[in-house]
Amino acid sequence: MASNTASSSAAAAGSADSSRRNSKRPKYSKFTQQELPACKPILTPGWVILTFLIVSVIFIPLGVVSLFASQDVVEIVDRYDNECIPLSARANKVAYIQGAGDKSCIRTLNITKRMKQPIYVYYQLENFYQNHRRYVKSRSDSQLRSVNNENQIGACKPEDDVGGQPIVPCGLIAWSLFNDTYTLSRNSQHLAVNKKGIAWDSDKDHKFGKNVFPKNFQKGNLTGGARLNPNISLSEQEDLIVWMRTAALPTFRKLYGKIESDLEVGETIQVTLQNNYNTYSFSGKKKLVLSTTSWLGGKNDFLGIAYLTVGGICFFLALAFTVMYLVKPRRLGDPTYLSWNRIPGGR
């Protein structure tokens, strides 16, 4: 059949008188005749077993490595939302947190494993829907970028303006900026927490203007979270920049700062914190996290376990397939498996 094509097309080209009649003749090309050279891989048992084996051979070490990386990370998590309310105020935490007065609180963290610098300080909020659609939309990127756009506050309602003056930065995200503060000390010595370099460079350089300064911020009738120093440009306000990157899940951590010295085993860290942020209304938890990182990031065994599982399954499949192949081999291309050979009583 295939060889016909060439010859018939050649024959047609030869006859001159039929050229007019043949004007409708389709042009021959491998493409239009669907004869393009193609590779037609098929799943032979060999390939199947090999593929499964290769996958398991790659995945199981990767899983082990990932698990080790995760195990290497030292993480100290301290939930303080409940503890930092005086016992007397625990009956009505919301009133306490909304009330005036000193809300400082001291927490002690014990280092049980050596932590090499840099040690990252995070705050973790739970049950806080930073990903709520209303919340996510409530910002104005152009306003953050350039002082000229400070009136672009369309999306920011209800935190868009105060008495007709635009709020910079506007919107619910900025308004609800996290405002607990942590002061760390080790052996009564101040332990510096570097709050620079916690935001993405691209954010600092391009998304938050150097000449954009907070304006009318938290001046409305309701005060949300932190206040901003109106004299520091937004690009320098890294806390805000980190906060403005909304988290995907209602449980999230955000970088607070970095400790740039090692912490040794047995040391105790005293954290003096200002418990300002209201998570009590919506029963959210607050946690302080100190963590080192590995090449994979923070502590999470999930990736390693998942790799091991998938690798294991593949190994099992390879094994099962091999066994099946040995027990009940089917010769490839064995015509007895063709349907017309299988019909009982067929031809």
Add this chain to the structure above:
Amino acid sequence: MAGGRIRSKLKLSLLYTFGCLRPTTVEGQEPQPIQGPGFSRTVFCNQPHMHKKKPLRYRSNYVSTTRYNLITFFPKSLYEQFHRAANLYFLVAAILSVFPLSPFNKWSMIAPLVFVVGLSMMKEALEDWRRFMQDVKINARKTCVHKSGGVFRQRKWKKISVGDIVKVEKDEFFPADLLLLSSSYEDGICYVETMNLDGETNLKVKRSLEVSLPLDEDESFKNFMATIKCEDPNPNLYTFVGNLEYERQTFPLDPSQILLRDSKLRNTTYVYGVVVFTGHDTKVMQNSTKSPSKRSRIERTMDYIIYTLLVLLILISCISSSGFAWETEFHMPKMWYLRPDAPENLTNPPSPIYAGVVHLITALLLYGYLIPISLYVSIEVVKVWQASFINQDLHMYDDESGVPAQARTSNLNEELGQVHTILSDKTGTLTCNQMDFLKCSIAGTSYGVRSSEVELAAAKQIAVDLEEHGEISSTPQSQTKVFGTWDSSRTQEIEVEGGDNNYHTPRAPIKGFGFEDIRLMNGNWLRESQPNDILQFFRILAICHTAIPELNEETGKYTYEAESPDEASFLAAAREFGFEFFKRTQSSVFIRERFSGSGQIIEREYKVLNLLEFTSKRKRMTVIVRDEEGQILLLCKGADSIIFDRLAKNGKTYLGPTTKHLTEYGEAGLRTLALAYRKLDEDEYTAWNSEFSKAKTSIGSDRDELLETGADMIEKELILIGATAVEDKLQKGVPQCIDKLAQAGLKLWVLTGDKMETAINIGFACSLLRQGMRQICITSINPDGVSQDSKRVVKENILNQLTKAVQMVKLEKDPHAAFALIIDGKTLTYALEDDMKYQFLALAVDCASVICCRVSPKQKALVTRLVKEGTGKTTLAIGDGANDVGMIQEADIGVGISGVEGMQAVMASDFSIAQFRFLERLLVVHGHWCYKRIAQMICYFFYKNIAFGLTLFYFEAFTGFSGQSVYNDYYLLLFNVFLTSLPVIALGVFEQDVSSEICLQFPALYQQGTKNLFFDWSRILGWMCNGVYASLVIFFLNIGIIYSQAFRKGGQTADMDAVGTTMYTCIIWAVNVQIALTMSHFTWIQHVLIWGSIGLWYLFLALYGMMPPSLSGNIYRIFDEILAPAPIYWMATLLVTVAAVLPYVAHISFQRFLNPLDHHIIQEIKYYKRDVEDARLWTRERTKAREKTKIGFTARVDAKIRHLRSKLNKKQSNLSHFSAQDAMSPRSL
């Protein structure tokens, strides 16, 4: 014109003893009372100006078959578009997306909709434009119209109006429905070919009224005036009621004076007629039906999938919105950071119920990815591509006519792969409507060495099968040996025959004459043993007919205008044998006899005394002539059974051998007639003639009967001389094609307007019938009257026959027994009635082949509908003429043969091919591919959108059901448009499970489509589950991997965009790897598109991230700064991709291993080149790879071999002699 008149001096009506010699006037008949509703039309002949104003202003002759015009196009086609449920859904979605409720950019909803609707509308417009151009062409045809003062001028058809006098010349179409006034023949008859109306190829005679006969010149119309009062336009082709008022007299009109538009004037130089119905009032236009829009089975199933998904969509939207309502009621007030005290209008409504309801719309839009509009775009694009492959296939291009195959609608491509029953027209589809004189048997000797196509095809098949059967039947040693000798002799014979054929081809083919035998040519017959009988035989051929000779000026040879093509072939044969019929007068036939090669020519005149014409009832034709010696001869040709009954005792000399030859010819698919003659005494003749003349002039209802008994009296005591075998030339490759289609498991029904004998003959020629097959003929008894009672009797009789036949089929034990059902149109009218049709269908389904003859176009459509609805399987109707339009439109797929005849069938069809044989490739290759492609494509499409859409839903649960999407708007937009659409289109356009050669070699593979293996619900649900699984894996693995901890060495935690982008990367990988696993055929295109899509995603991400943040927003530098340096991003991609496709890979590996499908095995054989190494295995499987079939010549060969073998078993003793002898001749097949 003058020439025409001279030739027509011959009064043809004399030839038509029965048909035309009616009492000349219509004395007995009163003019019909023409009044009341339905009979309001008045036509003022030759005064078209009278029809310029109302109420006589009738429709113009402009014919439009278009659906739209410039003004109505937009409203009408928009209505059509949004009539489809899916489009309406998308329209609603697009409208909703304009409101701020929408989670997406409104353009991402509107643009694709505009694209899809625009594309479909453009397609509509293009098709309508084609129709319009066709109309323009027809409307611009010209014909001669009377201007004034006896002057005729050419005028375009569309300008013709009612009342015009037109003059139509030979071989022209009638521009409108005309009343015949006069013709070039003196007695005002003309011949009309109504092929386009009813598919019948024989010419019909129309007669003008006596009173208008003198109007036979242009001048005579100078002052002609008359009025026609007649019925209103109606679709009934065979009735006409009206009166002609002319010269203050009223004459009744009947259908025989009406020339219908779309029929053709034949054998008549010109006619004059007056236009009665124009344009859409004409009967043929009234008959036309709007072509229905067809949808394929897969598309209909797809609707159900969409409904399923719609339910799923509504379900998860409801979950979302009630979740949102719940959140709004119980949690929102506590989330101070959302400022519940200052709720927004739509997104955070104050009351939870209101919130829930409003959110439902948001959710419906958000999860709209489950039912993507791009699915429709992609399917549309793929089908257009597939159609263009069909159009461009060189294997379906007909070199002779220069016509390629054409997919006229692209939305039925995949349906081609699921056909179960083919309903085929005969003339012009299976046959070329050309008869070739191929063989004859004279005086007990068979002449003619050429084989019919059927024989050749069967011989080829034997050659292929020989090894097979030789090998297989290796049970007892002796048998093998016998078969061995039998084989070799057979093969030799085939070779000899094949060689013979090639050797003789240089002779220019003569139309109607395919005979080849040196013993009879060039006067050699004089040296045969019975030259006198041979002479007599040739004379019968040359004299016994009703044809008119016509001199071809160029070649100097005569061609013949005959009523039927077989008659023309007889005359051609007679001419080639040296008996050239060259002249016919009213009373005589003139023959030039050339007895030998010497060129000695004698002109002989035979006076035609009587002509007893052929009717389907009589099945014979007789002429009584007086030769130059005064001898009266009765020459007769007719069906063998009829002739054999009428033989004289001494006329049976050759009965034995002739019968044997006739059986052979019949088996070879040839159309046979027996020839006989009788010498009459003068006295005997005179006595009979006076009797017969009386009958001829009698008036009354019994006239026909009298004539028939009269004819019967003389047509007896015949002397059999021989028989002719004419090949109703099948179109090229038809038997092979039917054989292959049968092997592919397709059933073939032949629906023909021809008479039963012809149909049965063709049945043999196409191997739909064979010797040994049980023919079940269902016929109706002749009712005595037309009363209700007799109708009941007829029905009961037919029902009885049906029940009996069903019983017989049921009781048949032999697995090889085959039945053929043959039914004629009249019986069919009863059988198609509601109370009987299912019995009929049940019987027909059990029969191996079904032939319906004498069926009207309407019945063709009804049968098609019965099969379509009764069996619920896909039907394909194929035909070439206007009479097939009904069934073409009715069937699931209509295929038109774009042959020589009119374009109606093609215009109504969904696919058009130049030759029937291309049907094989269209179905077995393109149909198979398209079916698999579309099925896989749709399954995959749903998979990918479920996998993607559900991740949006899961994420909702983590956002308080607020309607936030984890992905950037652009990701959402790009997903269906760029990043996953091209590979799926590649799958739909280029996928080939097996190559085209293998499709053709293993027709059984076609059954995968008919059985719908690739688009049944288990498969669809399997794919959906795979999609759900993939979505779960993609979402939850990603969430697990990037939880709250830092995701990079730098301690940063992931924000929503980082999570979204990672997840999206995984989706892109997973769905593209999935499609790569689905495909089995990779050209560079697939590689480029699949891996390119993945590459494109990274490219997009990188480039988009480079854009200034005012454009890219949160995506700014996300790839190069945030994700790419994080190993976890890459590790997540790898893990999730592998995990997402793992079950599929395991499934296909195990399925392929344990329960391989046919194409798997064939792929493997090909892959390991086992077909090359073990050619025997390959051939063996090829021969076995057919569905069990009882039709086709392969089945015929098998039956023959079975037959032989059973004989062998019986006669073990002296079998070698017998089988060798029997098998020597392929004709015995």
